Amino acid sequence: MLKIKDLHATVGEADPKPILKGLSLEVQAGEVHAIMGPNGAGKSTLANVLGGKPGYDVTSGSVEFAGEDLFDLDPHERAGAGLFLGFQYPVEIPGVSNVQFLREALNAQRKYRGEEPLSGGEFLKLAKEKAALLKMDMEMLKRQVNVGFSGGEKKRAEMVQMGILDPKFAVLDETDSGLDIDALRIVGEGINSIMRDSGKGVLLITHYQRLLDVVKPDRVSILADGRIVQTGGPDLALRLEDEGYDAVMAEALA
């Protein structure tokens, strides 16, 4: 479903710094693939490159998403094609309500796919249902996008957005950071109920095992210095938690 081949990318316009140095990775439909790795390994860069964030340059390599060349698509077209990027730091948009933002976003995506737009009533019904799934008060959705939300509320709101937009594939960048234990379970269960489907895939970027206890990954890869250095089953994450990156990576590179 997502096929990344020998991806090289730099960040920064004036003085480009290579971050991804030949990253290859494949995620099949129906699969949750966790990416773990030390700080500075390139995890967030990978998410940003997949989303098409300005300032990141792909110097070589390719990414195929659902049969299409991902880099042929503008960021909003990637969303329309079914790619969802969950932000590590969701952005505040003063003056724009969640309801207006998400309705316009959903209808823009539907238009891209040649589907009919949802009416106001249909949209509110859908939003209510997805907010309830993440135990978020509907009143929060009437407020401005992420403005005044706590760190945990922002992450929960990201998952409500994912529920409403119903993507084919989600790249979730440290969705677990800033969450207390209860919120972590709610978010994890949200990911399961929205994305656990034979036709969908997830790339789950995380530092910690605790989210993986809830969202049980099918595959786990270690990203270090811009490359995938090891891929394994869920037990790899457990070993990392026990032994640390250095020990596991030393063994992988040996």
Next chain:
Amino acid sequence: MSEAVTLPTRRDEAWRYADPDFLVENNAAVIGHWRTLQVPAGETRGEYTVHRSGATSEGMVDRLRVHVGKGGCFEAFKVITGGKYARVELEVTLEEGAHFEFGGVTIGGDAKTQEFVTLTKHDHPNATSNQTVRAVQWGKATGSFLGEIKVARHAQKTDAAQDFKGLLLEPGASANAVPQLEIFADDVKCAHGATVGQLDEAARFYMAARGLSQEQAQRLLVQAFVGDAFVELEDEKMREELLSATLEALENAAL
């Protein structure tokens, strides 16, 4: 005998950003003309206007002198989408306990010069005024707000506020804020603030990642930005009209 009218020049503080071509090409009688409005004590009057004079016309000057009686209220909500030179000027004198509410938006590109110029005279105690102006410009356009507030010696408990924000969609556009406060009373509140910035890149990418095109994201962000100017306008239908006229002007904007 008619009063001799002299042509303003850019040496006058209140005309410093005016289009010099327009001043040269139009006679003093046109530029010097003032409309007047009396708001009776205790009553409310309003003006809600979209100034659309096209990009090809030379422009327009609209000057209005308002006197607000005791406890009365004058509200003006105005959008300038036109040019090449468009100037809307309000001079408002407030009697005791009167209120002046102003929301203004300039929005335009090309080489348009669009400006609001206000003179608010707090001549009596307990009067209040609140002015919110937003400028959205691109191309080589300029949006300006020159706001003068005069508080007379005995006009205690005056509460006057001015807030200006400029949003420049591309390099080459500009926005000017000239607040002028002249205060002779000692128990007053006068607040003013001015900032000029660009569209938030992080918000644009966030919106793109949710499926909104650059154009849609820009429209939504501009809508949020100018919305502040209409917050105090209670008539929802009128608010919608002004907002849609504003966003219509954005359609040929730079991305």
